[in-house]
Amino acid sequence: MAYSAFNPPVRTLMGPGPSDVHPRILAAMSRPTIGHLDPAFVAMMEETKGLLQYAFQTENALTMPISAPGSAGMECCFANLVEPGDTVIVCQNGVFGGRMKENVERCGGTPVMVEDTWGEAVDPDKLEAALKAHPQASLVAFVHAETSTGAQSDARALVELAHRHDCLTIVDAVTSLGGTPVKVDEWAIDAIYSGSQKCLSCTPGLSPVSFSERALEKVRNRSHKVQSWFLDLNLVMGYWGGGAKRAYHHTAPVNALYALHEALRILHEEGLESAWERHRHHHLALKAGLEAMGLRFIVDQAHRLPQLNAVSIPGGVDDAQVRARLLGDYNLEIGAGLGALAGKVWRIGQMGHASRAENILLCVAALEAVLSDSGADIHTGVALAATQQALGA
Amino acid sequence: MAYSAFNPPVRTLMGPGPSDVHPRILAAMSRPTIGHLDPAFVAMMEETKGLLQYAFQTENALTMPISAPGSAGMECCFANLVEPGDTVIVCQNGVFGGRMKENVERCGGTPVMVEDTWGEAVDPDKLEAALKAHPQASLVAFVHAETSTGAQSDARALVELAHRHDCLTIVDAVTSLGGTPVKVDEWAIDAIYSGSQKCLSCTPGLSPVSFSERALEKVRNRSHKVQSWFLDLNLVMGYWGGGAKRAYHHTAPVNALYALHEALRILHEEGLESAWERHRHHHLALKAGLEAMGLRFIVDQAHRLPQLNAVSIPGGVDDAQVRARLLGDYNLEIGAGLGALAGKVWRIGQMGHASRAENILLCVAALEAVLSDSGADIHTGVALAATQQALGA
Structure with missing residues (x-):
């Protein structure tokens, strides 16, 4: 069998993602590959962290891209923050709240579902009722911008409620980041993940995440090991958080990171x-x-x-x-x-x-x-x- | 702060990976992004599966790239094939056998380690002794080509031994695939993973895997859900195995897959x-x-x-x-x-x-x-x- 080169048709991408990728980003992606421990690459990683902090509006030190798509970013948040036996309140108003439930269960946690009609925002009153009914809950998770419906919830209000009941928060910002306000520090979000291929307009395959110090405290003090080796932040941080002295964890997707760096530069230029x-x-x-x-x-x-x-x-x-x-x-x-x-x-x-x-x-x-x-x-x-x-x- | 475009130095990559990427692959990677459910993309995915079957020398239907680096490919094999309580024999003769052990433990399995000196091949006699001493073992895992030492083990002999004792096998071929013979069907390997950035000379970030029908049988009949949603083959197969009717699972890393397709074409052309x-x-x-x-x-x-x-x-x-x-x-x-x-x-x-x-x-x-x-x-x-x-x- 003979295989021809793949020359994709030129599309205008107005679905739920991937979105149109700027030619500058495609050009960046095709620059020569260098080593993932090369000093030049490490300097670029540091810049990418700074640019992501800007995009997320945060000073969280742990702000970096996971080397896999948004679903892995979601799993990274749950796998690190949920321990077996934890009760997690999950607000669902679309497909991705359901995926959060799956994640809680697969981490050995017990999900408590707060259901809203698909297409509506998460109702803070329902969340409050659930928090009162389940005082043992340690975590609240919700989708800021439901990609399956196009509905946006009031992240600030939901986080505030969660904190009032001593819960940490996991927020899905896959579709919101870069397109609508996402203010991690001002809203006091504890863990957040996004995707490269939505409003950042980068190629798909990376998932930017940010964790507050409070969330990391919980990760460091877990009583069970994180069930995913690949997504264990205690290990990933040795590479992304290591400054000049980086420990090998996995081989970073070098060219995809060139692309993300350029996409974030474009966002930073525009403001x-x-x-x-x-x-x-x-x-x-x-x-x-x-x-x-x-x-x-x-x-x-x-x-x-x-x-x-x-x-x-x-x-x-x-x-x-x-x-x-x-x-x-x-x-x-x-x-x-x-x-x-x-x-x-x-x-x-x-x-x-x-x-x-x-x-x-x-x-x-x-x-x-x-x-x-x-x-x-x-x-x-x-x-x-x-x-x-x-x-x- | 101003951020400049990242123009990487041009290196010759003779480390343990990433290796030099062919300009044809970089060019393919920068082609316009299209949707991950676009019919043109789906046709390219089908070709990629065929090309991977050639590279792995297999007719396994489940032969595809995981949308993340080799470490995630390793985790995919363990998360799908190990159930809590399983005994898994892990042969270690370098760093990556140790990572396998971590994976077994994090999946709730019990690892039985067969240790060889770093730099030596796995000793089949030691494996046989372990198989005899642990008749409850259901799985044998080893590294075909240890990236940390450059030693190659006799995969055919080790798989044969495992099968004789009714164990399935997980084989790490991250560094061997494309550089030295890897014959999945002839050697009767049950599950195997590799990386895009070694002898396939593609950009880093993808992990080709292949699972035999016998291995899939075990995945389908698990008594516990796979602990990773992102890596659950029962779900991933709905997208990669779905033919024209693909179910959305996660957004595929479109441009990285253009690159892998081209890398595999180059390998196929050379033979x-x-x-x-x-x-x-x-x-x-x-x-x-x-x-x-x-x-x-x-x-x-x-x-x-x-x-x-x-x-x-x-x-x-x-x-x-x-x-x-x-x-x-x-x-x-x-x-x-x-x-x-x-x-x-x-x-x-x-x-x-x-x-x-x-x-x-x-x-x-x-x-x-x-x-x-x-x-x-x-x-x-x-x-x-x-x-x-x-x-x-």
Whole structure:
């Protein structure tokens, strides 16, 4: 069998991630590989830590990328902070809260679930009730920005409640980091993880994490070893926290880290506030176009993530066919629904480098073309003007 | 603080990995990112599986890369195949056998250690004695090619012994795959893992694994859930094994997989037998030069890995200073000793794309220059001729 070189089609990535990757990041990624203990590499790692501290708005010393995707970042938080027998309150309002529950169980903990309707924010009152009902709980976990629904929860309020009941917190910021405010120190988050491929617009494969001193204290004083050798922070810190004297733990994904360094540089150049404002502005333009067509958002405006827009699929429309045509005819990727929302919603991302005026226009125009062509009951001929007007506002 | 673009120095990588990455692989890695469920991507994943089956010499359906470095590939094998209470025989003849022991313990298993001197091959007689003494053992794990010493063990014989005593096998082929024969089906290996950054000469960050049907049977019939959600093969298979209908598990490291695909294409073009022969040939040339200088290998020729050459550091020589000068003056990276061998040996890799005549010459010439300059007691003026002669042979 002969194998040809893989030349991927050039897509516009407006699904739930990966998002469009800036050419500067792809160029950085293809620079020559050097050793993971090379002094030049170590200096770059130190800069990456500083840049991540900026992105997370924290001075936490343990702020670094895990050498694996966001799911491993999630597992790193749970594997290090949960001990067998611990009670962990998990707030679930979408797919990823369910994954948190899985993690608690696999670490030998007992999850207490606080359930909210998918598409809604986590209800602080329900969390408070759970904290009161389970005084033995030591940890509260929730998703700041649910990638499966596009709903955002009030992280500051939830963390405050958890702390009032002497619980540490694990926060999923996979989709929020870089697109909407995430303030680790101001909100007093104890452990947080994100992904490289969302609003950081980097290639997928890395998971930035940050742990407070209080969280690390718990990790250092565990009575059982962390069940994952690969994710044991006591070991990982010997490499990432070692300054010039680094201990070998695993071989770092050198080129992926070049890419992350460049992605974080781009975010730093733009400034967090400008990035948040850009996502907000383009969200409003996308919303204007989608709503002019007659599409409805499943999340209330108050809790809606600007960077991830979940809209109901109009009746009588073939979900898969529409996405296939967007991809086939316009090289545009949007996301399918996940879990309970599969077949019911589309998830339209405009994250990081994908959050550009030209992408918003393309998305609205292509969706209108494909939907009207497939006989969907939408308003035609009005969406583009609404989008353009909002873009100009 | 201002952050500059990271422009790594151009090194020749002759340590224990990462090894030199072929420019074709770096170019592939920087191609535009597409979605991890894009049909074009899925087709590329299928090819990658086929190419990995070739590299591993197997028809195992579950042959794929784990989305994280080799340490995670190791953990994937143990987390899926060890259940709490299992007895696992671990053969240790270097650092990585020790890491296997850690993995067994963290999975709730009981390790039975079979110890061999570092630098020697695993002794099949000792394994047999352990199998007889521990008839309850269900698993045997060993390192085919010890990256910490450069010793190679007889994988076929060890697997045969394990099977005779009804044990499954986990084999570490991180440093062997692509550089020296690894024949998964012929040797009847049950579970094997490798790394992308050694003789495959790809960027670091991925861990190819392969599981036999017999091993998968055990994974499917576990009585406890796999303790890692991220590495649970029952879930990972829904994505990698799903054919056209793939279930989302985690976001695949898209660009890293472009790189692996290209690295495997290069190996396939050259052919495994030619790659093995190339490593052997260049090893003999390197050996000729190093021995002419008076350096001594720590592993007997019979068990010596051609791609990883551990030599004793001559007396009175400052280990770190020599490596720093090789790096600073000649952009040449060689590896330090690990664990019990730290400060005692250098590990000189010539793996994958780094196994080229020009690198062998450079390494011998640079080492002679730096060693003679630092007053080491070596023979000078003879190494290059010996190397050249062996290269021409």
